[in-house]
Amino acid sequence: KNQVEQSPQSLIILEGKNCTLQCNYTVSPFSNLRWYKQDTGRGPVSLTIMTFSENTKSNGRYTATLDADTKQSSLHITASQLSDSASYICVVSARRDAGNMLTFGGGTRLMVKP
Amino acid sequence: DTGVSQNPRHKITKRGQNVTFRCDPISEHNRLYWYRQTLGQGPEFLTYFQNEAQLEKSRLLSDRFSAERPKGSFSTLEIQRTEQGDSAMYLCASSLIGHHGELFFGEGSRLTVL
Numbered sequence: 693k694n695q696v697e698q699s700p701q702s703l704i705i706l707e708g709k710n711c712t713l714q715c716n717y718t719v720s721p722f723s724n725l726r727w728y729k730q731d732t733g734r735g736p737v738s739l740t741i742m743t744f745s746e747n748t749k750s751n752g753r754y755t756a757t758l759d760a761d762t763k764q765s766s767l768h769i770t771a772s773q774l775s776d777s778a779s780y781i782c783v784v785s786a787r788r789d790a791g792n793m794l795t796f797g798g799g800t801r802l803m804v805k806p
Numbered sequence: 807d808t809g810v811s812q813n814p815r816h817k818i819t820k821r822g823q824n825v826t827f828r829c830d831p832i833s834e835h836n837r838l839y840w841y842r843q844t845l846g847q848g849p850e851f852l853t854y855f856q857n858e859a860q861l862e863k864s865r866l867l868s869d870r871f872s873a874e875r876p877k878g879s880f881s882t883l884e885i886q887r888t889e890q891g892d893s894a895m896y897l898c899a900s901s902l903i904g905h906h907g908e909l910f911f912g913e914g915s916r917l918t919v920l
Contacts, residue, residue: 696848723907724907726908726909728911733895733914733916734913734914735810735812735897735899735911735912735913735914736849736897736909736911737911738908738909738910741908781848781849783909785907794851794907794909796848796849796850796851797848798846798847798848799846799847799848801846
């Protein structure tokens with residue numbers, strides 16, 4: 693069964709600090725992995741998308757890593773800001789003939805405090 | 807193009823009533839998805855369309871749920887005889903075939919069943 697597990701479930705950090713969110717998956721055959729940011733009451737917004745051959749991808753203060761061998765990804769946030777408070781969702785895509793199948797993680801709820 | 811548009815953004819209804827949500831995808835996107843999201847959880851897949859064809863439906867989509875995309879553009883999701891357990895955020899997303907299937911989400915329609 694395709695599964696995506698995220699940790700921690702929730703996290704509180706002080707403004708200006710760094711943090712790392714984890715995503716472990718058992719999705720096969722792997723197509724790509726995305727990280728989304730979801731503000732409370734809003735729709736998810738894409739941060740990064742990584743294919744099998746990519747190990748690291750950055751988007752401003754967000755850096756995602758992918759280890760396809762261990763089936764793990766991380767999202768590192770540098771110099772956190774209050775506006776980073778949100779849920780971060782890891783989504784893994786499995787390749788199928790009928791089109792990719794997406795499996796969503798439960799998300800990590802990040803709160804950045806002043 | 808302003809992205810994926812959903813309405814209404816909020817709907818409060820009494821148990822047993824029918825509700826309908828509308829989604830207008832990004833205009834050139836041929837795939838359209840519906841997801842349900844409850845508080846603190848990741849989105850759960852309900853159904854998706856490629857153009858006007860409904861290609862896949864989740865087991866979550868009971869016979870009280872029906873989705874249409876009559877002209878391959880906007881889509882509606884109707885819930886008949888609503889139950890309190892239907893209270894959730896209903897997210898619509900669209901994508902282009904290829905492009906790693908990257909999803910662009912709407913802001914969601916929040917349903918509260920009293």
